[in-house]
Amino acid sequence: MRRIRIPGPVKERATRPFLWLQRSFRQSPPAFRRGAAMLVDAAIVMESFAVALLFRFEGDVQWEFWVSFWPFALAGAALFVLLLHINGVYKSILRYTGIYQGVRIASATSIATGLLFIADVTFDEVLGYYPAPRSVVLVGAALAYMQLVAVRLYPRVFYELSLREVGRRKRTAIVGTGEQGVALAGHIWRTAAMNTQVVGFVSDSPSEVGNHIEGVPVVGTIDGIEEIIAGHGLDQVIIATPQASREQVDRIWRTCVRSRVEVKVMPDLGELLAEGTIRLRELQIEDLLGREPVDIDLEALSGYINGKRVLVTGAGGSIGSELSRQISRLGPARLVLMDRDESGLYYLGGELRREEFNAAELVVGDVTNPERVGYVFERFRPQLVFHAAAYKHVPMMELQATEAIINNVYGTLNVARAAGAYGAEKFVNVSTDKAVNPANVMGATKRLSEMIVREMAGVYPETVYASVRFGNVLGSRGSVVPTFRQQIEAGGPVTVTHPEMIRYFMTIPEAVSLILQAGAMAEGYATYVLEMGRPVRILDLARNMIEIMGAPDVQIKFVGLRPGEKLREELSEEGEQRLPTGHPMVYRLVSENEGPPGGGDLQELVDAMVYEARNQEAERAVRLLQRAVPNYSAADLPEVAPREEDGPFFSS
Incomplete structure (x- = not known):
């Protein structure tokens, strides 16, 4: 060119x-x-x-x-x-x-x-x-x-x-004429190390074309990005507008790939304030999902968290660690982080100390150990409890049903009961869309955990209990995006279960922000569901990642549905009505078939189920799980001999 x-x-x-x-x-x-x-x-x-x-x-x-x-x-x-x-x-x-x-x-x-x-x-x-x-x-x-x-x-x-005129630099256009775009241009002009020359801005408004910002012209709109790249001899395009839609980002990315022009993304202003510097990053698959930025009521969250003693279980996991980060920025009096993964806790504690947060207490412990849970509540007396400890990988739990029951069901019962017994103000249970019409052990145990939380709301009326249900998160350990990335880096193939597999996605930070928002608005027992946006076809996700990572020769292989998987996940069941709340991305679920909290005692059934699971009686434990969750549609027993193609990772 x-x-x-x-x-x-x-x-x-x-x-x-x-x-x-x-x-x-x-x-x-x-x-x-x-x-x-x-x-x-x-x-x-x-x-x-x-x-x-x-x-x-x-x-x-x-x-x-x-x-x-x-x-x-x-x-x-x-x-x-x-x-x-x-x-x-x-x-x-x-x-x-x-x-x-x-x-x-x-x-x-x-x-x-x-x-x-x-x-x-x-x-x-x-x-x-x-x-x-x-x-x-x-x-x-x-x-x-x-x-x-x-x-x-x-x-x-x-x-x-x-x-602006020193040496040969990358000829760059900045997409976005708002605060972020102008701030980025100013930073580039003052930072010779970025080796960048801004030759123009790209706007989403035709009325701005031909105007100048700080002496640099607005050279066109996003719709004309191909002509802008060719006409101005660009080496690089930087996307610096959080309002860009999925279609706009996709058009920019595909045009730049065809023209062999670099694409970079500027983080939002919140990230910049947290890091204190501007660091451009490569375009990621999350940028192509086109999700609207999450608007969080920081004043409500600050009043909800500030000065309180907070407990996070499963703090070493993907959701738990992000909960810990965001809560630490809201001024809790003490933040108790509990997990049986000592390495995860150790690294999270070091990260919080680097951010100069010194009110964290690291507790190595298992939520399935009632004595350890009781000790934590007795010592720290948490006022707010976020229960994120759970097994979450569907294929693994199909082969480890007894462990899923012990951890997801019994662990939730222990923490929820302790929260009420020790007078916690609120208990927020992190749930999943797989609890809706569950077709696998993991989903059924999470559904039962929601039922347990509802039961505890009737037993301990002084404590506010709530569950928050949402879909897949991008970037969590073992999720589809890092798995695809590893497969592409290894040269493929990228394994997709089914060409029509569809899932909902959101990023970990926005999921956690909305969990906190739901917890802040809960005033009595409720199950909340997060707005997940439009569903994403996994096959399209794989193709986009292959293109983004510049690996056109990597093949896609269809391997079939794994045990317990559904083609399409749901966020609510028949008979559950979604009611709006004070936040546009958080809904409250009201079930036509449920009575008031505490209407039925699950204790005897759960005790029997956990007893069978501890004795490794998978068949009996799963039969009891099906009794507790009538719409659990599993037809086969989960703990069977693994398939050869699953490899050693999935062995029981």
Whole structure:
């Protein structure tokens, strides 16, 4: 492709003499620089008043006016310089002059003008003459302000123009003319290490095309991205707009792939504030899902978490660790992290300490051990409990049914009972869409855990119990995206169970944010379901990942449904009605078939089920599970000999 070179707004040779002068000035001693700046400012003030006087008399100033004017101008210059010094103007670095410095100069100018005006009136009243006409004071002050600001803007203008024209850089277009796009462009101009030259902005609004932002043109819209790449000889496109739809991101990505142009994504402003720097990342599969940004009521969450003692079970897992991170930023008095995975806990604790959060308590323990659970509640007395400890991999749990029952059912019972017995304010159970019309052991145990939470709400009415149900999360351990990524990196094939397999997806951070939001709004027993957006076909996901990772030769292999898998997951059952809440992405489920909490006692059935599971009586345990969850549609026993193609990972 022939590249068209567009000249920059200012040639490097034009700025070279000024840059030499600027560097020499910066290398001089601070006292010399401040003294020189004061002399320049004094000269500007005197010149401004002199010009105002010439304007006042149309260039014909009588001698007696000049005689009284110069002492007044000298005094005015001294007053201006003094007030500029008091306001800290001389401590600013010239090449970073901005609005803040302009406000400081305006403050000093306003005070100086008022004092000079009062002095002029006083001279007239007391001595019978005025050093300068009053209009000269006002006009001269306005001229002085404009020149004092302008003289400080020149170094910044030449500095930024010089950065844009140094060396050969990647010709880049930024998609997005909002705050993120403009902030990114400013960062690029000031950071030579990024090796990037911004040649234009790409907008989603045709009305902005042809306008300029910081001297850089808006060269077109997203719909014309192919012509923009060809016409401007781009090396790179950076997506810096969180409002871009899935279709827009997909169009940009596919066009850039065809044109062999790099695609980068700028994180949202929340990530930037957390990290303190701008780090572009590669386009990820999450960017192609087109999910709307999650709007979180931080004030409600802060009031809900701040100053409270919080317990997170399963804290070393994907959801539990992200819960811990987000809760730690909301100011809990103490955050108790419980998991039997000591390595996961150790690394999570180190991460929180690096973020200067020192209120975390790491507890190695198993939720299926009631004595350990009781000890944790007795010692730390948590007010809020987030129960995320669970086995979640469907094929594994089909072959390990007894462990799924012990962990997901008995573990939930232990923690939920302890929460009520020790007076916790709220208990939030993390559930799954696989609990809806369950077709596998994992889903059935999670459905039963929801029923247990409902039962505990009737037994312990002082504690608010809730379950939050959602679909698959991207990036969790063992989920489809990291699995596909590993297969692509290994050269394939990418294994897809069925060409019509469809799933709902959301990212881990947004799922956790909505779990916290649901917990904050819960005032009595409820089951909440999260808005998962549009479903995604797994085959399309695999194809997109192969293209994103630049591996067109990797093949896709269909391996058939694994034990317990469904082609399409659901978020609610027949008879469950989704009611809106105070958040557009959180719904409350109301079942037509359920009575009030505590209407039936599951204790005897659960005890018998756990007894059989502990004795490795899988058949009996599963029969009891089917009795507890009548719509569990499993036809075969789960713990059977593994298939040869499953490999050793799935062995029982």
